[in-house]
Every structure is written in structure tokens, then in C-alpha cells.
Amino acid sequence: MRKALVIITLFFFYNLSSQEDKTLFVYGGQITKEFVKYTAELTKKENPKICFLPTGTADSAYYINYWYELCSDLNIEPKVLEVWINSSTQxxxxxxxxxxxxxxxxxGGNTLNMLAIWKAQEIDKALKKAYDQGIVLAGGSAGSLCWFNAGTTDSRPKELTIVQGLGFLKYSHCPHYHSEESRKPLYHKNILKKKLTAGYACDDKSGLVFLNGELSKSVSIDTDSFSYFVYDKDGKIVENKIETEIIK
Structure with a gap:
């Protein structure tokens, strides 16, 4: 009986330790060399294969070229996943x-359109499989908002509105927290009205690492940029600035 219990216990801990950590790295603004380099470091690989998804800008040639320029002197193997393709080319x-x-x-780009295309092409399901298998997921602006349960977007005409994300993270999100004037007050308003859950806001040059769905650390590429946890307490907004590490 004791031997059987020991075997079961060892089997449980083996499976627990062999599970891949789920890593998400989100930042408030557009992609930068610093953020690409940091994403590469999160993979713990010497020459990682990193795929860029420019879906939010309709596979913009400018954006794709910019991606390759950012990666030109980094120790990574850069790839691009384009969705405007046909069967004969892929x-x-x-x-x-x-x-x-x-x-x-x-x-970055149009979050609403990006998510609709992903759903039509089942890219959302593929990303969930990647996440579950321990492949590092990252992104900024639309590329950060998409991982959360919901947040505000400029993807529709006239004004910022709420968009539902993939829900890999159980919080709401606000990118461009201080760089775009209307973002912060609208985020606060929607949390107070219970249209959004408590969540995380990021300045353009600040980001957050989530490990297995929970906050692990904050990083920034300058001393003026931060990330915040924002929530409602007794009908008032509380904004907690998160201590950050400067990366280069």
C-alpha cells in the first residue's frame, strides 16, 4: 500500500513539473527592438524562432519590413504569419x-477586425494551443488587448468602444494608458460601471509578464513609463503603480 502511494505521488509530481509554463508578455504601445529582444529572452532559447502577426494592419508590407529591420541584428530567427494568402502559396x-x-x-492595428479574421481562420484556436504548449505569446496595442477578457478599442468609427478579447488572461486591459488622452478616463469609467473587470493598464513603453495567468513582473524601456493595476473599491478607482525593471 505504501509503495503504491509513493508511486502515485511521484507520478503526480512528475506530471506537474513536466507541464510547460504559460507565458504572456504584453506592452502598451508598438513593437520595439527592446521588446523583441526581451521576448526572445523569455523563450530561454539561444536562437529562438519568433513569428510576427501583422493581422491588425492587414499584413501591411511596411509593418512586415519594419519587423525584419528590428530583428536584423538580434539573435533570433524572424518569421511572419500572413493571412492574406491562397492555398497555392502556402x-x-x-x-x-x-x-x-x-x-x-x-x-498593433484594428483589434476587432484582427480577432474576427483569427476566428474565421481558427488562428485563435492555434494560439491557444501554442499558449498551452509553453510557446511565449507577446504583443502591444491590439497585440496586447487581444489576450485579455476585454478592453477599449478604436477599431470602430467615432469613438472608443469595448471589445471582447480571447480571454487567456482573466483581467481587462488598457494599452496607450497615458499617450492617448481618452484612454485612461474611459477605462476608469467602464470599470466603475462594471462594463469591464479590474485589469492592467500599460504606458506605451512599459509591459507586463504573466506566468500561468498571473502577474510575474513589470518591465519598461525608460524611467518615465509604467504599468498599473486598476480596480474599483467602494465606488472609487484605485490605480496601483507596479514596480518596474528597466530593460535595454
Missing amino acids: DKSFEEILLSMDAVIVG
């Missing part, structure tokens, strides 16, 4: 491409 599925990567970085 011999692998989106899922096969994504699951062969060490990290995936999502660019």
Missing part, C-alpha cells in the same frame, strides 16, 4: 506554423 496550415515557433508577437 503548404502549411496556420496551426502548423504557429506550433513550430518559440514565440509569437502580435502587432
